[in-house]
Amino acid sequence: MTDTVKIKIDGIEVKLEKNASILDAAKQLNIKIPTLCHHEDLCVAGNCRVCVVEQEGVHNLVPSCSTPALDGMIIHTMTPKVRKARKDLIALLVSEHNTQCTTCYRSKNCELQDLAAEYNIDNEVYLSVLKPSKVDRSSWSIEKDDSKCIRCQRCVRTCAELQHVNALDVAYRGKDMKISTFMDLHMNEVVCVNCGQCIIHCPTGALTERRYYDNIWDAIGDPKKHVIINTAPSVRVALGETLGFPVGTRVTKKMVTALKKIGFDAVLDTDFAADVTILEEGHELLHRLKRVFVDKEKVSLPMITSCSPGWVKFIEHMYPNYLSHLSTCKSPQQMFGALAKTYYAKKKGIDPKDIVSVAGMPCSAKKYEANRPEMKSSGYNDVDAGLTTREIGHMIKETGVDFLSLEETEFDSLMGESSGAGVIFGATGGVMEAALRTVYEVVTGREVPFKNLNITPVRGLKGVKEATIKIENCVPAFSFLEGVELKIAIAHGLINARIVMDQVEKGTSPYHFIEIMACPGGCIGGGGQPIPTNCEIRQKRIDAIYEEDANMPVRKSHEVKEVQELYRDFLKEPLGQKSHHLLHTKYTKRNRY
Amino acid sequence: MQSKLKRVDFIFSSNEESKKVLLKTFRKTREEILDELITSRLKGRGGAGFSTGMKWKFAKSEVADQKYIICNADEGEPGTFKDRKILDKALFKVLGGMAIAGKVVGANKGFIYLRGEYKFLVPQLKEGISDFHKLLKNELDFDFNIEIFLGSGSYICGEETALIESMEGKRGEPRNKPPFPTQYGYLGKPTVVNNVETLALVMMVCQVEAENFKKLGIHDSTGSKLFSISGDTPKSGIYELEFGMSLIDFVEEFGDGDTKSVQVGGASGFCVPRKKFETTTIGYKEDLDGDSLPTGGSMMLFNSSRSMYNVLHNYLEFFTNESCGQCTPCRIGCQQLLKGIKAIKRGDKSEEYLKQLLELTDTMKLTSKCGLGQSVANSFSSIVENFREEMIY
Numbered sequence: 001m002t003d004t005v006k007i008k009i010d011g012i013e014v015k016l017e018k019n020a021s022i023l024d025a026a027k028q029l030n031i032k033i034p035t036l037c038h039h040e041d042l043c044v045a046g047n048c049r050v051c052v053v054e055q056e057g058v059h060n061l062v063p064s065c066s067t068p069a070l071d072g073m074i075i076h077t078m079t080p081k082v083r084k085a086r087k088d089l090i091a092l093l094v095s096e097h098n099t100q101c102t103t104c105y106r107s108k109n110c111e112l113q114d115l116a117a118e119y120n121i122d123n124e125v126y127l128s129v130l131k132p133s134k135v136d137r138s139s140w141s142i143e144k145d146d147s148k149c150i151r152c153q154r155c156v157r158t159c160a161e162l163q164h165v166n167a168l169d170v171a172y173r174g175k176d177m178k179i180s181t182f183m184d185l186h187m188n189e190v191v192c193v194n195c196g197q198c199i200i201h202c203p204t205g206a207l208t209e210r211r212y213y214d215n216i217w218d219a220i221g222d223p224k225k226h227v228i229i230n231t232a233p234s235v236r237v238a239l240g241e242t243l244g245f246p247v248g249t250r251v252t253k254k255m256v257t258a259l260k261k262i263g264f265d266a267v268l269d270t271d272f273a274a275d276v277t278i279l280e281e282g283h284e285l286l287h288r289l290k291r292v293f294v295d296k297e298k299v300s301l302p303m304i305t306s307c308s309p310g311w312v313k314f315i316e317h318m319y320p321n322y323l324s325h326l327s328t329c330k331s332p333q334q335m336f337g338a339l340a341k342t343y344y345a346k347k348k349g350i351d352p353k354d355i356v357s358v359a360g361m362p363c364s365a366k367k368y369e370a371n372r373p374e375m376k377s378s379g380y381n382d383v384d385a386g387l388t389t390r391e392i393g394h395m396i397k398e399t400g401v402d403f404l405s406l407e408e409t410e411f412d413s414l415m416g417e418s419s420g421a422g423v424i425f426g427a428t429g430g431v432m433e434a435a436l437r438t439v440y441e442v443v444t445g446r447e448v449p450f451k452n453l454n455i456t457p458v459r460g461l462k463g464v465k466e467a468t469i470k471i472e473n474c475v476p477a478f479s480f481l482e483g484v485e486l487k488i489a490i491a492h493g494l495i496n497a498r499i500v501m502d503q504v505e506k507g508t509s510p511y512h513f514i515e516i517m518a519c520p521g522g523c524i525g526g527g528g529q530p531i532p533t534n535c536e537i538r539q540k541r542i543d544a545i546y547e548e549d550a551n552m553p554v555r556k557s558h559e560v561k562e563v564q565e566l567y568r569d570f571l572k573e574p575l576g577q578k579s580h581h582l583l584h585t586k587y588t589k590r591n592r593y
Numbered sequence: 594m595q596s597k598l599k600r601v602d603f604i605f606s607s608n609e610e611s612k613k614v615l616l617k618t619f620r621k622t623r624e625e626i627l628d629e630l631i632t633s634r635l636k637g638r639g640g641a642g643f644s645t646g647m648k649w650k651f652a653k654s655e656v657a658d659q660k661y662i663i664c665n666a667d668e669g670e671p672g673t674f675k676d677r678k679i680l681d682k683a684l685f686k687v688l689g690g691m692a693i694a695g696k697v698v699g700a701n702k703g704f705i706y707l708r709g710e711y712k713f714l715v716p717q718l719k720e721g722i723s724d725f726h727k728l729l730k731n732e733l734d735f736d737f738n739i740e741i742f743l744g745s746g747s748y749i750c751g752e753e754t755a756l757i758e759s760m761e762g763k764r765g766e767p768r769n770k771p772p773f774p775t776q777y778g779y780l781g782k783p784t785v786v787n788n789v790e791t792l793a794l795v796m797m798v799c800q801v802e803a804e805n806f807k808k809l810g811i812h813d814s815t816g817s818k819l820f821s822i823s824g825d826t827p828k829s830g831i832y833e834l835e836f837g838m839s840l841i842d843f844v845e846e847f848g849d850g851d852t853k854s855v856q857v858g859g860a861s862g863f864c865v866p867r868k869k870f871e872t873t874t875i876g877y878k879e880d881l882d883g884d885s886l887p888t889g890g891s892m893m894l895f896n897s898s899r900s901m902y903n904v905l906h907n908y909l910e911f912f913t914n915e916s917c918g919q920c921t922p923c924r925i926g927c928q929q930l931l932k933g934i935k936a937i938k939r940g941d942k943s944e945e946y947l948k949q950l951l952e953l954t955d956t957m958k959l960t961s962k963c964g965l966g967q968s969v970a971n972s973f974s975s976i977v978e979n980f981r982e983e984m985i986y
Binding site: 044045046047048049050052059060061063066067068081084085088089092093095096125126127129150151153170172173174175176177 | 747749764766769771912913914915916917918919920921922924925926927928929932933936942949952953956958959960961962967
């Protein structure tokens with residue numbers, strides 16, 4: 001038996017690995033076969049049927065996504081029979097669809113709309129079988145509009161296969177079949193962690209983020225308000241995609257210009273808060289290690305990062321008895337918010353009640369996080385609105401600025417300066433790398449022993465990564481760590497979080513410190529990022545993140561001047577009283593339904 | 594008048610004889626039994642008519658630590674009620690067929706997937722299975738365990754891969770094929786799914802032997818077949834008849850003298866109008882002149898008092914509700930057909946729209962994931978083409 005097969009598609013012979021599908025074969029030949037239910041990240045469903053092709057010797061058409069290529073197959077992808085069937089299938093989907101495309105958030109970024117246009121679908125052919133439904137806006141993060149659902153089940157597979165949350169599933173059958181939640185409950189009442197992976201895997205406008213930018217326009221128009229925005233590291237490497245740049249383009253400084261043009265009073269950098277996070281979280285880790293090694297106390301180890309609000313809600317639902325493992329640090333967004341209405345307000349002499357603090361995020365869970373009841377430590381809503389990369393793209397388009405030709409501007413100050421360590425928060429492994437750059441130096445007085453500070457073992461798209469760093473020649477204060485092999489792990493995508501958490505639950509986790517990000521690839525693959533997002537795109541955004549890091553004059557969080565100033569003038573010290581009040585938080589046990 | 598139909602009395606014949614047959618069969622090798630079955634040309638009696646021997650052969654050739662035999666008793670096709678009676682009156686033959694399948698394929702575990710509405714049969718089935726287990730153990734020293742799995746009332750779970758999904762605790766939705774259940778079935782293991790009647794007929798092949806079995810029926814439609822006869826007939830009920838009969842003979846015997854059409858094979862089958870009775874044979878296609886129609890055994894007779902529009906409307910409502918909903922052509926296609934014929938009847942769409950709907954059934958047939966969506970076209974096109982005026986006026 002050979003490991004390759006040969007098939008013929010549209011007259012061209014192609015050699016394939018065994019178990020490849022007809023669709024894989026077509027891709028290899030650059031033959032485009034339309035798909036809807038298919039997504040590179042997910043298992044094959046074969047339920048939309050638009051990818052059907054003709055196989056010689058078989059009467060019925062075969063779905064190219066789920067049909068394995070067998071030696072000697074002869075396939076035709078564009079016969080009249082195929083074309084007619086495809087067109088009919090698309091027309092059927094349109095007949096079940098809310099075709100108010102003009103008012104749809106996903107208009108011009110919709111796979112069904114594209115196909116309907118390509119195949120010139122006549123909406124008069126079939127009667128509408130659209131069911132009346134109500135848009136579910138119960139969640140802070142996710143909007144679910146069944147009238148735009150094509151039942152491809154990509155969201156269901158995402159929620160199960162990538163995230164292992166299973167908040168969405170198929171309910172009912174026949175004409176009533178729909179995507180729903182446990183007991184048809186509202187989205188805010190189920191285990192949904194708001195990660196938004198369903199949104200970026202949805203081909204249409206059925207699942208979108210809750211949009212808040214209209215409120216921001218109002219605030220910007222209000223002369224009494226001081227509207228500031230901080231943008232997360234992953235936004236700058238992905239925003240360009242929504243505005244005509246190729247995937248992986250860094251548009252940091254153009255973005256700042258555009259946001260200024262929109263009317264934000266100050267454009268600041270979430271990376272600043274990421275650097276603060278590193279100082280707080282790094283010291284928290286050292287504090288925990290000290291209590292274990294010196295005071296011989298029972299302290300929860302491994303410590304796990306808490307930057308990703310999707311992950312935080314996941315652990316609250318799925319492992320509620322292990323919340324003590326979470327770092328008490330707020331995420332950079334929330335640290336930024338709390339500091340904006342205290343430190344920033346004080347330094348700038350602005351009444352915090354007049355500050356509108358906006359966060360530009362690659363994330364839908366950040367919207368929920370901003371609205372958590374405990375996130376009011378400044379005395380106000382620390383963050384007034386979390387916007388996704390896509391929403392920011394929309395705002396920029398709405399102003400009509402020509403993004404491609406914009407000049408470049410630096411972030412404003414205060415809280416606009418940051419390090420490369422803050423930037424790499426956007427990629428899986430980044431928080432770990434940033435923390436190590438600082439922690440290692442605090443403990444040993446030397447830089448981490450990696451070329452150009454690039455801790456490559458923690459980088460990359462492997463689901464769970466692990467590394468060990470031996471600590472030697474410590475400074476006296478940390479002599480208790482002499483010779484300790486610091487064991488770390490990184491997981492991204494909640495299915496991988498399960499793997500490391502199951503170890504924690506069993507008591508077999510060998511690690512001291514774990515970084516977990518809810519979304520595959522980390523924030524660059526977040527639920528608020530441009531659509532499409534897939535493996536190739538994630539990699540390009542990650543490359544851009546590390547490029548950005550490499551080009552930063554400061555690469556370590558503790559060396560950022562504004563951060564040093566913050567501690568000197570305001571917080572005094574990491575884990576101090578003020579930090580504790582403003583930058584740390586607590587978590588809530590939740591159940592699974 | 595002398596009936597031209599040949600009655601057969603096997604399935605409901607004495608179970609005592611069947612026991613001897615089972616003992617005799619178990620003395621043969623797996624290969625001998627399989628040869629016999631393939632020679633008999635026995636075809637699955639669920640309606641699709643796949644060669645039983647070939648199905649077993651595929652499963653036998655798979656290498657696996659575990660294989661399964663599933664008896665499909667999710668009898669859900671409208672107008673079919675034979676399996677209930679077989680399980681009630683001839684359980685031993687079904688269990689015997691399963692054990693033989695287990696021996697041939699190399700499986701030691703069997704399930705009866707019982708339609709939820711047949712729950713009342715469970716106590717007697719359990720008793721029968723328990724006795725059967727004793728017989729296997731004491732007289733054949735064969736390790737084969739049979740369990741009952743109760744379905745939850747979905748029509749689609751009669752489709753073998755949906756049935757398997759349902760048994761695994763998932764939504765009853767058909768799988769992509771390939772792989773077929775004989776390669777990747779229940780819990781990913783090679784699995785043979787056979788209809789109740791098919792398994793009982795395995796015992797018939799073993800009893801009378803392939804050559805004699807083939808003497809019944811015609812061409813590729815060998816042996817006997819149970820028919821569930823309903824509708825406008827004075828003699829509704831279950832009849833075991835020689836396979837391959839002519840529809841005109843059937844109507845002569847079972848019609849009420851005013852038969853307008855016969856729906857062969859239930860809602861997913863074909864409607865035959867009076868003018869085609871003479872040229873239609875009930876059996877499988879190969880080598881037959883005129884029309885030949887396979888059937889799972891449902892024969893519904895309609896007389897001239899019936900509106901074929903209402904019949905079709907009823908079927909389409911059924912499919913609209915019973916489609917699993919996962920694939921586009923079946924889920925939306927069924928709704929369009931139903932909505933379409935209503936619109937034509939009301940005059941909201943012109944009669945030309947029937948042509949569009951017939952084309953839609955072509956798409957459904959060509960692109961649906963499983964037999965349900967593919968076969969909606971059967972009743973739709975055969976009713977619309979033969980009774981067009983009833984659809985419009």
